[in-house]
Amino acid sequence: MPDVQELSKTETELLTIWRDVLNDPAIGPEDNFFECGGDSIISIQICSAAKEKDLFITPKDLFEYQTVRELGNIVNELEQKQVVQEKYQVMFR
Structure with missing residues (x-):
């Protein structure tokens, strides 16, 4: 299996x-x-639908990461980097 x-x-x-x-x-x-x-055209529709769920992707991302698994991984990585950056910004204000 x-x-x-x-x-x-x-x-x-x-x-x-x-x-x-x-x-x-x-x-x-x-x-x-x-x-x-x-x-x-469909990539734009997918990006628009994703934005409604607070998932920010571009048509370029869909062309580069062509499966849900690949795209999901990169979105998660970018979100984690943003969280870390936001934490550091708060720490150094």
Whole structure:
């Protein structure tokens, strides 16, 4: 049985968005955005839907990180860096 990695909250939210926007409930976290029918217009729709959930991604991010898993990882990394930066800003004010 293959090792199935559990989805993070971010990945779950992104996967829901992809499934809704691409109108395909079978999309999985390792599926490629473009192979699922994604294009530049759809990337803008996904970014807009993500923003409504406080997930800030750009169409460029979708072109670079083409699976929910990859995109979720980078969003989580960026959020963690921002939290650290905010903590240091508070400490040194």
